[in-house]
Amino acid sequence: MNDWLSLDRQHCWHPFTQAQTAEAPLPIVRGQGAYLFDDQGKRYLDAISSWWVNLHGHAHPYIANAISAQAHTLEQVMFAGITHPKAVAFAKLLVQHLPAPLAHVFYSDNGSTAVEAALKMACQYWGNQPNPTQRRRFLAFQGGYHGDTFGAMSVGRSSGFYAPFGDWLFAVDFMPYPTQWQGRPSREIEETTDQALGWLAHHLDHHAHETVAFILEPLVQGASGMRMTPATFLERALGMVRACGIPIIFDEVMTGFGRTGTLFATEQVGVVPDILCLSKGITGGFLPLGVTVAQPHIYQAFLSNDVAKALLHGHSYTANPLGCAAALASLELFSTESTLTRIAAISEWQKNYVSELADHPALRQVRYCGTIAALELKTDADYGASVGQWFRQQMAARGVLLRPLGNTLYCLPPYCVTEDDLHFLYQQLRTVLNQWWVEQGSAQPSGLF
Numbered sequence: 001m002n003d004w005l006s007l008d009r010q011h012c013w014h015p016f017t018q019a020q021t022a023e024a025p026l027p028i029v030r031g032q033g034a035y036l037f038d039d040q041g042k043r044y045l046d047a048i049s050s051w052w053v054n055l056h057g058h059a060h061p062y063i064a065n066a067i068s069a070q071a072h073t074l075e076q077v078m079f080a081g082i083t084h085p086k087a088v089a090f091a092k093l094l095v096q097h098l099p100a101p102l103a104h105v106f107y108s109d110n111g112s113t114a115v116e117a118a119l120k121m122a123c124q125y126w127g128n129q130p131n132p133t134q135r136r137r138f139l140a141f142q143g144g145y146h147g148d149t150f151g152a153m154s155v156g157r158s159s160g161f162y163a164p165f166g167d168w169l170f171a172v173d174f175m176p177y178p179t180q181w182q183g184r185p186s187r188e189i190e191e192t193t194d195q196a197l198g199w200l201a202h203h204l205d206h207h208a209h210e211t212v213a214f215i216l217e218p219l220v221q222g223a224s225g226m227r228m229t230p231a232t233f234l235e236r237a238l239g240m241v242r243a244c245g246i247p248i249i250f251d252e253v254m255t256g257f258g259r260t261g262t263l264f265a266t267e268q269v270g271v272v273p274d275i276l277c278l279s280k281g282i283t284g285g286f287l288p289l290g291v292t293v294a295q296p297h298i299y300q301a302f303l304s305n306d307v308a309k310a311l312l313h314g315h316s317y318t319a320n321p322l323g324c325a326a327a328l329a330s331l332e333l334f335s336t337e338s339t340l341t342r343i344a345a346i347s348e349w350q351k352n353y354v355s356e357l358a359d360h361p362a363l364r365q366v367r368y369c370g371t372i373a374a375l376e377l378k379t380d381a382d383y384g385a386s387v388g389q390w391f392r393q394q395m396a397a398r399g400v401l402l403r404p405l406g407n408t409l410y411c412l413p414p415y416c417v418t419e420d421d422l423h424f425l426y427q428q429l430r431t432v433l434n435q436w437w438v439e440q441g442s443a444q445p446s447g448l449f
């Protein structure tokens with residue numbers, strides 16, 4: 001083991017990692033385009049956009065230069081009582097790209113804080129009403145993931161990562177989440193969506209008056225395994241929730257900035273949320289930044305002569321100028337590099353490659369949405385299960401960076417990925433799948449795959 005890896009073991013506590021059993025981490029020293037390079041010069045296709053943050057490729061010079069110029073001009077200033085050009089410019093450009101009437105951008109520094117700010121906005125929105133009512137419950141989807149701070153954990157508790165903290169979390173009702181995949185019979189989808197809508201109707205009859213807000217990941221639940229649901233179902237569910245006057249929060253921390261095929265998933269759902277959370281890809285994957293964007297009626301509920309009615313929430317690095325400069329540059333690239341056209345091409349390639357694999361005997365519930373493709377192994381496995389580690393190692397040895405979620409393998413590439421890159425990835429994946437299936441002893445190899 002080389003020197004800095006042993007120092008890593010001594011001093012670095014890695015996220016979502018059981019240090020006692022984990023493989024040595026990959027020693028990555030450089031990134032370029034869709035590739036990462038280790039200290040031996042071996043390259044890896046970053047098929048998961050470095051945990052869903054990278055958009056235009058690693059070390060993209062346009063964003064790197066924007067950050068560098070900003071660092072030489074104004075690296076940081078507090079955002080209470082002060083403003084700066086990049087925060088204003090990015091907020092303005094972002095709002096131009098969002099559906100009206102989303103208009104008021106609250107900055108923070110990661111996805112969890114973007115969600116916390118949204119939850120607090122919704123709570124205080126009700127508290128600030130002239131005749132405040134007691135609302136103590138949130139509504140969320142089973143399997144939703146919203147981050148790792150306490151509020152975010154509460155609304156994502158059913159995603160299964162939070163056993164040690166269960167007793168500390170606040171009250172949330174979890175609605176059934178109907179999933180769809182390629183070839184799932186439409187009758188089954190109708191049945192599961194009808195069941196979910198029935199659950200919702202019953203729930204709203206009893207609890208609408210005490211519900212603070214409904215928070216959801218639109219179209220695709222990321223961390224619980226790239227689980228997809230039809231836009232038509234969301235539109236109906238959200239229509240029922242809105243009819244009760246309950247604010248809707250879209251957590252687009254993962255789905256935002258093109259992942260689902262449109263710049264934001266909200267465009268496909270046909271419902272504009274009262275509050276929208278963004279982070280991850282917001283800076284193109286260069287720096288931590290989060291935003292919580294509110295409609296005017298939410299923002300206006302905080303206006304008063306009384307400071308206690310304001311949103312008394314903030315973070316030291318709120319609207320950090322480097323982050324804002326990166327975010328602005330990244331969003332500009334969508335125009336100058338025609339990123340949405342690339343996204344359309346990637347979506348088509350993903351659909352084709354995934355469809356080719358759909359009949360593989362080792363797989364079930366193959367699915368895609370925009371640039372995201374997911375395949376489920378025919379085995380049950382929890383997060384961090386050894387089967388995921390095995391696939392990760394096999395694929396890394398072949399020059400592809402994957403990080404399965406339980407038994408779900410997925411590909412969520414940066415938008416500079418080429419058809420050749422994806423062809424290579426799926427070729428390697430097929431070989432590894434064949435090997436796994438044979439080793440499972442569940443089937444004999446055949447010429448079929």
Ligand SMILES: *Cc1c(COP(=O)(O)O)cnc(C)c1O
Pocket residue numbers: 110111112113115145146147148217222223251252253254255279280
């Ligand atoms: C990753 C994620 C978060 C949390 O973001 P962090 O920056 O990791 O705190 C919240 N919501 C969704 C949907 C996410 O995918």
